Every structure is written in structure tokens, then in C-alpha cells.
Amino acid sequence: MKRFLPALFLILLLSTSNAQRLSALAPVPDWTALEAFQETITRDEFVYLLEEVYAPRQAARGLIDIEPERALIRTTLEPAQTWVLRFAKDRASLRPAPRFWRTxxxxxxxxxxxxxxxxxxxxxxxxxxxxxxxxxxxxxxxxxxxxxxxxxxxxxxxxxxxxxxxxxxxxxxxxxxxxxxxxxxTPERPETLKEAARAELALLGITPKRETYDGPDDPERGSTLQFESEVLFYRASExxxxxxxxxxxxxxxxxxxxxxxxxxxxxxxxxxxxxxxxxxxxxxxxxxxxxxxxxxxxxxxxxxxxxxxxxxxxxxxxxxxxxxxxxxxxxxxxxxxxxxxxxxxxxxxxxxxxxxxxxxxxxxxxxxxxxxxxxxxxxxxxxxxxxxxxxxxxxxxxxxxxxxxxxxxxxxxxxxxxxxxxxxxxxxxxx
Ligand SMILES: [Zn+2]
Missing domain, CATH: 3.40.630.40 (Zn-dependent exopeptidases)
Known part of the structure; x- marks a missing residue:
């Protein structure tokens, strides 16, 4: 049995990484980094910041569930996995939120x-x-x-x-x-981001017909590998x-x-x-x-x-x-x-x-x-x-x-x- 474990682990790992839904050039999030924020916020403050500032118009519905003492946050959607944030019971029991900057x-x-x-x-x-x-x-x-x-x-x-x-x-x-x-x-350049650009276009269901475009008026510019790798360079990577x-x-x-x-x-x-x-x-x-x-x-x-x-x-x-x-x-x-x-x-x-x-x-x-x-x-x-x-x-x-x-x-x-x-x-x- 023991000898099958590594293979099983690998399959789990692959299925987990396949389930990640990431924006361009984003690393896979390390949710354990948020453990430092346990009990650093009250439920009232969390709800206020989420609903009024960060995710207005119920944008986090189905992604973040708020319970009386904790919030359940989806780390992946399929399969649904969850990270739990525990609220501080009240203002008096707040732990300080870690930060390097000063007000x-x-x-x-x-x-x-x-x-x-x-x-x-x-x-x-x-x-x-x-x-x-x-x-x-x-x-x-x-x-x-x-x-x-x-x-x-x-x-x-x-x-x-x-x-x-x-x-x-x-x-x-x-x-x-x-x-x-x-x-x-960034040390990257459009030429070094071609494969990433191909992957981004594939996510959008686009198979680039052409590698390069002929100037800003080219009607097919947006679906070329050149354009996509340039956007990845100056926007995402930079x-x-x-x-x-x-x-x-x-x-x-x-x-x-x-x-x-x-x-x-x-x-x-x-x-x-x-x-x-x-x-x-x-x-x-x-x-x-x-x-x-x-x-x-x-x-x-x-x-x-x-x-x-x-x-x-x-x-x-x-x-x-x-x-x-x-x-x-x-x-x-x-x-x-x-x-x-x-x-x-x-x-x-x-x-x-x-x-x-x-x-x-x-x-x-x-x-x-x-x-x-x-x-x-x-x-x-x-x-x-x-x-x-x-x-x-x-x-x-x-x-x-x-x-x-x-x-x-x-x-x-x-x-x-x-x-x-x-x-x-x-x-x-x-x-
Ligand atoms: Zn600007």
C-alpha cells in the first residue's frame, strides 16, 4: 500500500493545481500566509469592509460565507475548498493585525x-x-x-x-x-512571455492565427501572440x-x-x-x-x-x-x-x-x-x-x-x- 502513496499524492496535487483559477502571471496563493490575521478583526468591521468597500453589490456572494464567529472563504471553486477566518469576539479581544507600515x-x-x-x-x-x-x-x-x-x-x-x-x-x-x-x-520581455501569452489566449478560447501584427490599425492585432505577450509584459509582469x-x-x-x-x-x-x-x-x-x-x-x-x-x-x-x-x-x-x-x-x-x-x-x-x-x-x-x-x-x-x-x-x-x-x-x- 505504502508504495502507491506517492502516486496518489501526485494525482491529488495535479488535480488541486488544475483546479486553480488564476489571473495572468499570478502565483498560486499561499493561504497559510493569512493565518497571521486570525482574530484580528471583528465580524462587524469585516462585513463593513467587505460589503461597502471591497466587494460591493454582493460581489462575494457564494465565495465568502459569513457566519456569527467566522468567515468561510473559498480557496478554490472546483473542487470547493475553504479557508476559515475566525473573528475576534469583540474589540477588547482583537489581536493586532501584522503590517510593516506605520500610519x-x-x-x-x-x-x-x-x-x-x-x-x-x-x-x-x-x-x-x-x-x-x-x-x-x-x-x-x-x-x-x-x-x-x-x-x-x-x-x-x-x-x-x-x-x-x-x-x-x-x-x-x-x-x-x-x-x-x-x-x-521586470526582467521579462514580450519575447520571454510568449508561452504564457499562448496559455492566456487558450483560456479565452483563442488560437492565434498569426504571431505578429502590422501596426495599431491591424484588425487582428488583439488575437496575435505579439499583442498578448506585450500586454503581459507591460501590464501584468511589470x-x-x-x-x-x-x-x-x-x-x-x-x-x-x-x-x-x-x-x-x-x-x-x-x-x-x-x-x-x-x-x-x-x-x-x-x-x-x-x-x-x-x-x-x-x-x-x-x-x-x-x-x-x-x-x-x-x-x-x-x-x-x-x-x-x-x-x-x-x-x-x-x-x-x-x-x-x-x-x-x-x-x-x-x-x-x-x-x-x-x-x-x-x-x-x-x-x-x-x-x-x-x-x-x-x-x-x-x-x-x-x-x-x-x-x-x-x-x-x-x-x-x-x-x-x-x-x-x-x-x-x-x-x-x-x-x-x-x-x-x-x-x-x-x-
Ligand atoms: Zn496611467
Whole structure:
């Protein structure tokens, strides 16, 4: 009998791994990592965070069952396997949830009385969105009108980060860079991800007829191996490597993700310019039922929920958004669809499930100011960077990147200034 055991074990292992339902390039979740969160949350707080923030519209129905003393969480769907989270009986018996980051209140309370710099002791990561440079066209963050200056989000966000860093340093913060050049963080490249791309297409029921595509207008582009491996590279692999860097090496108290927004611009060589210009800030939340059916997404959502990022992420985002909005003068963006949900008190703050704010284990302020293909922002990109103010797009203004950077610095400073005493990071459950 004994000699059959290894074979039986192998079959079990294979059937288990076959049952995993994973999103692109996601590792198989290690659910034992969540054991550290046993009895660190009350049932009320868990239900509130799940139903109001992370899985609104009953998105976790059938995936997470809430009982009086515990939650049963599906680790796999077929066959159905379960991990059990035990709630703390009451607030008094809460065990502390493990986390490497400190709240702004804790950082402020820990500051020496003689220390005058408001961000002394803060570890702030700067994450300039996208890659830019030679990758900007591939990642579809590039457009250009005739012979004018191209608009490339990944280069603009890096320039903003370069302007922010010395200012936050002067205020006492330790700056941690997610990237400091127009180069990928991931060692993978589209060529190394071809087999993964083939597997992703197979999951969608697509057998690629062609390996490569002929430019952005190719109607079969989306079903080519080239396109799929490029998306895996700049979206999945790049963000996953940034997350590993942040969670395992940098371990910041706060991460600032810098982006510029855009509306559909069509052909990048004859882009549509729009009159709209707006601003919003994202916190992690609003997972859909479809997203939560992936085992890794359920796992990562719970890690984020139990890690208690929400309260700190929301408060920091509200504070930064209010300060930035008053300085850059843009109205709040309103999501038309169901992939985002307005959360908290500010019209500028939306909960949305992005790979970056999902995988980053400490609080993230995810900034989306300025519509790159608005007439005004396009004119400001053409004017380039300059000190002081100049007449651009009909008004005296700072350069676009300086206005953005200065507004972020003012926002973080305001967030630090709002700290008075240490407050516990317990979600406020409305009665
Ligand atoms: Zn972006």
C-alpha cells in the first residue's frame, strides 16, 4: 500500500493545481500566509469592509460565507475548498493585525519633539506610472500630432516624481524609488512571455492565427501572440515586479502612484483632443464578482482588507485630493460604469480594483489628475517645463509637471499636518 502513496499524492496535487483559477502571471496563493490575521478583526468591521468597500453589490456572494464567529472563504471553486477566518469576539479581544507600515498618526507621534520637519521618519515610495521611453508606444501611453512634442505618460510621470522627490526629502521623508528611469522593473520581455501569452489566449478560447501584427490599425492585432505577450509584459509582469519590490524590499509607509488620465484618443498619430479636463484619486476596492472568481484575486483582496489599508488609504487620499484640487483647479471625474464606486466623503475619491493598488500591501494614493488629450493639457505639454509662471493655454500658469509635483507635495504636507494624536486604524462601522 505504502508504495502507491506517492502516486496518489501526485494525482491529488495535479488535480488541486488544475483546479486553480488564476489571473495572468499570478502565483498560486499561499493561504497559510493569512493565518497571521486570525482574530484580528471583528465580524462587524469585516462585513463593513467587505460589503461597502471591497466587494460591493454582493460581489462575494457564494465565495465568502459569513457566519456569527467566522468567515468561510473559498480557496478554490472546483473542487470547493475553504479557508476559515475566525473573528475576534469583540474589540477588547482583537489581536493586532501584522503590517510593516506605520500610519501617519503613528509616524507623527513617534517624531522627536525637537524635529521640525513634518515628514521626518516617513518612508514614501514614488511609483511613476507606466514605463515611458522606447516602451511608450507599446504600452499605448503615447500620442503625437504631426511634428509637435509627443505626449508620453510614462516620461511625464517620471519627471513629476523627479520634481517631488527633493521637496519631500527637504520635509524629512526618505524617498524610495519604484523606478528612476524609462526602463522596466521586470526582467521579462514580450519575447520571454510568449508561452504564457499562448496559455492566456487558450483560456479565452483563442488560437492565434498569426504571431505578429502590422501596426495599431491591424484588425487582428488583439488575437496575435505579439499583442498578448506585450500586454503581459507591460501590464501584468511589470506591475507584479513593482509589487514584489515594494512589499519585500522598499516596504514604504505610503506609496504615491503618479498617473495622468486620458480619454479615448483613437489613432495615436491623429489623436482626438477633447474639452474635458478632470481629476480623481483611487483607493483599492470595488472588486467585481467576475474578478473575485479568480483564486488569486480573492486572496489578494483579503490580504488588502485584513491588512487594514482602507482607512489610511482613504484618509490620506481625501486629504491629498482636497489640497491638490484647490491648487490645480480641476473638477472631480465621475465614472460612468460599474468598475468604480465613489467612497468616503470626497467626490474625488473612487474605489477601484487595479493590479497596482491591489498588490501593494501598504497604503497607496493613486493619482489621476489631468486629461492628457484635453486641448488645454496638450498645449501645456507643448509649452514644456519652465520655472515660475508663463502664459500657456490662455492663462498664467506653472509648467504642467511642476504644478502637478508642487500640488502633490502640498497634499502630503497637509496630510502630515492633519495628524494630531495616534488614532487606532479601525474602520468606522456606521450604525
Ligand atoms: Zn496611467
Amino acid at each position: 501617519a498618526a503613528e509616524l507623527t507621534a513617534a517624531r522627536a519633539p525637537a524635529e521640525k520637519r513634518p515628514l521626518a521618519g516617513w518612508r514614501i515610495a514614488l511609483d511613476p506610472g507606466h514605463i515611458g521611453g522606447e516602451w511608450a508606444r507599446m504600452e499605448e501611453r503615447w500620442f503625437k500630432i504631426g511634428d509637435t512634442v509627443p505626449v508620453t505618460e510614462g516620461d511625464m510621470t517620471l519627471r513629476v516624481a523627479e520634481l517631488i522627490a527633493p521637496q519631500l526629502s527637504d520635509l524629512g521623508a526618505e524617498i524610495l524609488w519604484v523606478r528612476q528611469s524609462a526602463a522596466p522593473v 506591475i507584479r515586479h513593482r509589487a514584489t519590490l515594494l512589499n519585500e524590499r522598499l516596504r514604504p509607509d505610503l506609496t504615491i502612484c503618479l498617473h495622468f488620465n486620458a480619454e479615448a484618443w483613437g489613432d495615436p498619430h491623429t489623436p482626438t483632443l477633447v474639452p474635458n479636463n478632470h481629476f480623481h484619486v483611487l483607493v483599492n476596492g470595488c472588486y467585481s464578482e467576475g474578478e473575485l472568481r479568480n483564486d488569486d484575486v480573492r486572496f489578494e483582496m483579503l490580504n488588502k482588507l485584513l491588512g487594514r489599508c482602507y482607512n489610511e488609504e482613504l484618509a490620506a487620499s481625501e486629504n491629498v485630493a482636497a489640497t491638490m484640487a484647490s491648487l490645480i483647479g480641476l473638477p472631480p471625474y465621475e465614472y460612468p460604469g460599474k468598475n468604480a464606486l465613489q467612497t468616503g466623503e470626497s467626490a474625488y475619491i473612487w474605489a477601484r480594483n487595479l493590479l497596482a493598488n491591489r498588490l501593494y500591501h501598504s497604503p497607496v494614493v493613486f493619482l489621476e489628475p489631468y486629461v492628457m488629450n484635453s486641448q488645454e493639457v496638450w498645449e501645456r505639454v507643448q509649452a514644456g517645463d519652465f520655472p515660475g509662471e508663463q502664459m500657456v493655454a490662455g492663462a498664467m500658469r506653472k509648467s504642467l509637471v511642476r504644478e502637478y509635483a508642487d500640488a502633490v507635495v502640498a497634499g502630503v504636507r497637509s496630510w502630515a499636518g492633519a495628524q494630531k494624536k495616534e488614532t487606532p486604524i479601525q474602520a468606522t462601522v456606521p450604525k
